Structures are given as structure tokens and as C-alpha cells.
Amino acid sequence: MLFSSTVFLFLFLPAVLILYYIVPRKVRNLILFVFSLVFYAWGEPVYVFLMIGSTIVAYITGLLADKTVKGRKAWVPKVSLLVAILWNMGLLLFFKYTDFFINNANDIFGLHIKVLGLKLPIGISFYSFQTLSYVIDVYRGDVAAQKNYLTLGTYVALFPQLIAGPIVRYKDVALQLAQRKETMGQFAEGVKRFSIGLGKKVLLANSIGALFDTISNTPQSDMSVTAAWLGIIAYTFQIYFDFSGYSDMAIGLGKMFGFDFLENFNYPYISDSITEFWRRWHMSLSSWFRDYVYIPLGGNRKGKFRQCVNIMIVWFLTGFWHGANWNFMIWGVYFGIILLCEKLFLLKALTRIPKVIGHIYALILIVIGWGIFAFDDFGKLTQNFKNMFGFGGIDLINHQAVAWLATYAVTFVILIAASTPLIKKIGTFVKGGFPALYSCFLQPVMVLGLLVLCTAYLAGNSFNPFLYFRF
């Protein structure tokens, strides 16, 4: 089920909210758990058992990974940690990457192994990472093992964050899972966050996504250099508003049920360097890789050379995590190399030049990065880069490109403004001047307006896919 669907907004969400708040506190986790399973099973009724299986493995290995239990032999936690790693990584490799390896083996060695053709279980990349981090944290002694299966099951299945993150870590919500107190203030905050997220997705990402789709399906004869850039810039905005919108909705929904998830995005496109960009983009993923891959590998503690190797490993894996395709690996390595350069010398140089140049530098590299990310068809990917840099044998600009520019000019202005803290600053400014008017009238009216407008766009759009569902 998608958050940005009428069935979620006007059937699922009202039902779960009403039930959640009329039952006694003791059974609230059960309500969340059951509704989360329904939510998951909506599109893929069978894979829900895979997720339940994963939770059972996490539950048992989590209990056994606890080193503090008296009388437990030293090998038990080690083995259970290993089991957890093998299970989660095995699951991910099997469902996500088997066909990729088969295809490549076939290509390279001229084999004819049949692909499995498995549908990727939704959210598997996210919940595998979450259950794994739980067992690792228990093993490390960072958090106590959860003895209640339902509580752990609620954590894994929790529908707001289930299918596209943010990657919520167990230790961050352990306390809230066991005992949380939902408040009116938190619910109101959740409503705002959810509405903003819905608006980002439905109003902004979908609109500009339509432009990217159109341009990437335009025959080469109608393309121009301008159109190629326009298309990839459109994608740059689409993926940001799509994904951060989803995170906003997840965080907002979490608040409605009394949870505080960590932030996942912090205006990534205002960054002045790629290092800064990755501190602002999909923060829950980068910090996961930092804590569970980079630091265990030795981080920066084993000398410059090992650090460089570690960085490259982490970024190769980050890329590969996004999808079983070469372009994602290249994308990861691309950022790994840039981050290495910045770490070694570029960042110092950037501090000496005007900020605006650093900003332009970062934006260009980000957009080129999305140019790698956007196409999992290698032919299309290279063609697009040829087009962008004038090797496509096409005009700099043509009539079609002018038409797109004219049609989307206003949209782009809105997208740029929405990528910066500008709107938030205006809100804070108005709130400072007229606190009561703003909070009791203006803000509710804006939220209602957003909801009505989003519903209108949902009613008018059959086109509504989430980009991050693939991962």
C-alpha cells in the first residue's frame, strides 16, 4: 500500500487511528502489529511470512546474542550473531541479487543458467538492515535483548517505516516501544509532517517526475543538450521530493502513534560539498553503514591507507544496496572517489574559495550522480551522458526543449524554493509576529489546503509510483 493513495488515506489510516486510540494502552502494540501486517500483505500477501520469519530469527538470535547472561558459553552469542548476519545478508542476496549474478555469469562465461525471476519482497533492504542492527547492538551490549516477541515484531513491521525507511534502529525506539505516551502536541506535529510529506510526494515529485519520464522516453531525434540536462535535473528533484516526502510521512505517522524517529533528510541540495551532501541525504542509511561497516572495518583508526580502502568498501556497498545493477555500483564508487578526494585535499581547498562556487561544484556532481543512478539500462545511461555533454550529435536546444522549459518554469521555481529552508524560515517569521493567528488559523488552513490539493492530485493521477519501492 502506498501512503499517497486514497485507500491508505481514507480507509486504512482512519481505521488504524480510531482502533489504536480506543483500545487500552496494553493492546496498542498489538493493533499496530496487526495493521502493519495488513499493510505489508496488501500488495504481497505471501512475503509477509518472510518478514515474520525474519522477525523470529531476530528474536531468537537477539536473545542468544546477549553476552551478559550468566552461565552462557562464550561461543553462543558469537554464533547467534553469525546466524543473524548470514540470515539477513543471505535473504538479501538471494532475493535481490541472485538474478543479477546469474545474468552476469551468463554474459561473462557464456552460460545459460535460468534466472529465478523472483519478485523483490517490498522493503526487504530496509527490514534486513533493521533486524541485523538490532542483533549487533544486543551483541555489543548497546541495548538489552527484547524478550517480548510482539514488541520486537511491532518494531520490525511498524508500517510507517516498513517499506521505504527511514532505517529506524531498535536502540533508538526501544524505550518508546515498551512504554510511550502519545500526546496531542506530538500528534499535531505528526499531522504537519505527514501533510508536508504528502505534498512533497504528490504535488512536487509526481509533477516533475512526469517531465523526466517524458524526456527519457523521447526519441533521440527530438533530443537536445538542454533537454538532457532538463531531464536529469527533473530527476534530481523527483528523487529528493519523492524520498524525503516519504520519510516525512513516515516520521509524521510515527508521531501520530507516539514514536519519534530520527530525521532522514536535512535540505541536501543546499550542501557546499559532497561530504556535506551525504551528511544531509538519507542520513539513516549513511549512519548505518558508518556504524556497522566502516567502524568495524577499522574506520580511520588503522592509518590513511586503510581508511581509504574502508571508504571505498562502504561506498561500493552503499551503491550496491540501492539495487542489483552495475549503475548503482558505479554510482556508489563515484561518490566514494569524490568523498576520498574531498577528505584528502578538496575539502580544504573548498573552504578557501567563495561558498557559492562550492555550492555549484556540489550541485553539478550531485546531478551527474543522479544521471548514473537514474538509468539501470546501460545503453540509455551512456546515451544520456553523451547527450548531456554534446556528444550525442544533437542540437544545443530545440523547439521541444523550449516548450518544456516554458511549461515547467514555474514548477522549477517552486521546486528550488522547496529544496531550501526558505519556506520554513518564512513560517517561523510569521509565527514570531502573530503566534496565535499563525498556530490556530494559518497553519491549520495551510495543512487542510495541502490535504485537499493532494487529494485532488491523487484523484486526477493514476500515475503514482514511489521510486524507493525498488530498493
Added chain:
Amino acid sequence: MDKKVEKISQIIMVSVFLIFIIGFAVWSFLLKDREFSEMENRNLAQFPTFSWRNLKDGTFTDGLEKYVSDQLPFKDELVTLKTDADRLLLHDLQNGVYFGKDGYYLQDYKENSKQIETNVGCINDLAKLCPDADISFMLVPNSISVMDDKLPSVNTTDDQKETIDKVKGMLEEKVKFYCPINDLKEAAKDGTQVFYKTDHHWTSDGARVGFDGLMKFMGEDELKAEYSVKEIPDFLGTLYSKAPSAFTEKDTMKLYTDKNNSMAVNYVDKNETKDTIFDSSFEEKKDKYSTFFGGNFANINIKSTGAQQDKKVLILKDSYANCAMPYFTSMYSDVTMIDMRYYHIQPLSVSEYIKQNKIDKVILLYNVDFLNTDNNFVWID
């Protein structure tokens, strides 16, 4: 901000949200399910039937999703809101329709050369099958071409004139080709509304311009009939439905009736005969253009007693011909309309029909967009 105000603001925010989502849920629950949407011109999804198998393979949940979104309360109003919000963002091409000047919706045109070649090929084949028949072809340009001065300055529509020239060049010599583009343009300049603002058809007046031009082209006498006119207001056509804006000007449809003609209109397949070409049951519905004949049928034969000429005419046509029939029936005593979209498995092929019924004149009447997209021409042969 003081604590009390903050508390109140939170309660307002939460109430707004809950009333909105629960309100929609309850409202759509109370509202009676619609079976058909006039606006979208399609059947709406109904509540899906439940079975374990449906649940397992996902068809139940799919069906439920379609059901909820199809039966959404205020759906038409919401789509209108979206259209106007997009217009505000200067998206003047929506869903294949341009918002033109003076309230004209103009349907985008992209030439499909392959389909054109196939279709013209079929027409040529027919001409070869009936070497003795007198065949004329009127190809009517669409509003986007005739009213091109109403187009937004930045647009990427294809030029229909190129298609028209191409068709002309491809046709067999014995098919006499006429395109009323200049006549229509001139009439429009003189203030005649030749196309609807909200529908993809030409108006009854536009059809008259085309008809007069065709008669002149074929060397016929001028039409002398006198008509009474009935106006059907508040017409919102198919192009409006594609991008419904709240600021749309409604059209008025004109029904012309020959004062001195009486007709026997025979729907051949249904074996039903009426004395008028109008089906008044559509006058109050959204699909007002179907007032002409009640829509499109495989084969309709019209015999007129007060016609100007005693001739048997076959018209191979699309829906553009429907509103031109008041003129054709006043001119010719025996007119048969065949619509190839529905004339599929019939006892007589078109060429056989022409020969067996001793047709004096064959007229093909199609609009450019139809010739460019329809794939039923192959049934002609």
C-alpha cells in the same frame, strides 16, 4: 506563545486532520456507489468480491484500491481543482489537450505516419475493388489546425496540413480528394463558430461549411433546403472531460431540421426505423453529441421524401459525419452511413454493398485525427 494557545492550536490541527480523513471515509461509505461516470465516460469499479484466492493473488486488494479511488466523493470536483492548479503552474497542455485562447480546448496532434499509410492504403484498395464507383473523400482537419491562431505560442503539436498533403499525394487518382481547411478557416474568420470549444467535433455550422464546400467540389447544385433550429445549451464535451477546468465556457449545440423533408431512418442491425435522426434522450445527458443518431452504428439507412436529388449515396464515416446528416439527407433521397468501427462481420463487404445496392456516389468523410489513429480501416476490404 502561551501554553493555552498552544494547546488550542494543537487541538485544531488534529481535528482538521481527523475530520478530513474520517469525513471522507464516512462520506464515501454513506454515498451510494456510482456505476458509471459521465465525466470519464466509463464504468466505475465496484466493491470487489472476496475470496481467499483473490486475496492471495492480490486481485482483491487491487480491486479495493480501484474501488476506493473510483468512488471517491467529489471526484469530478477534485479533478477540476487539479486541472486548474496545474493551469496556474502554466501547464497549458494537459492530458493531450491544449488550453487555447478564447476558451478553446484544442486536442494535441501527433502524426502517426504508419497508421495513415495503412488507412489510405485501405481506401485505395476499395477504389480498386470498385473501378466503376464515383468516390469522393472529404478529410476534415481538426480544431487544432483550423483554429491554430488560438494555440498557446509555445506548443509542440504537429501540422495537420502536412498530413493532409501527404494523404492527398498517396491517394489513387480516381478518389476525388477535398479538404475544407480553407473554407473552415474563412468561416471562422467571419465569425462562424465552426468547432466546439469543449468538444473534439465540428459544430453543425462547421459541418455546413464543409458540406457546401464538398457539394461545390463535386459539382452539385447548392443546397436549397430550409431549416428550423433547436439549440441545446450547456454542452461540455470530450475535451473538457480530459482536462476539466472550472473556468470553462459551455458550448451550445444546434440541431437543424429540414422543414420540408420527412425521413425514414433505419438502423439496419437493430431493424428499427425512426422518423428523425435525433435521439432526444441525450439532450439532457453529458454526452450531448450523441443526440445525433444516439451515437455511432454500423449501418444506418435514411430515405428522404423531400430531398433535392434522387440519388443513392453511401457515406463511409466517423462521428464527424453525424452532425452533417441534416444536409446530406436534404440533398440525397437515399443515404447509407457505414461506420467501419462497427461494420465488421457483415453479410456484405463494402465493395459488395456498393455494387449490389447500385450506389451512385460514395463519399468518405473522416477527420484527420481519426484517420491518424483508427485501426478499423482494414475492415473496408
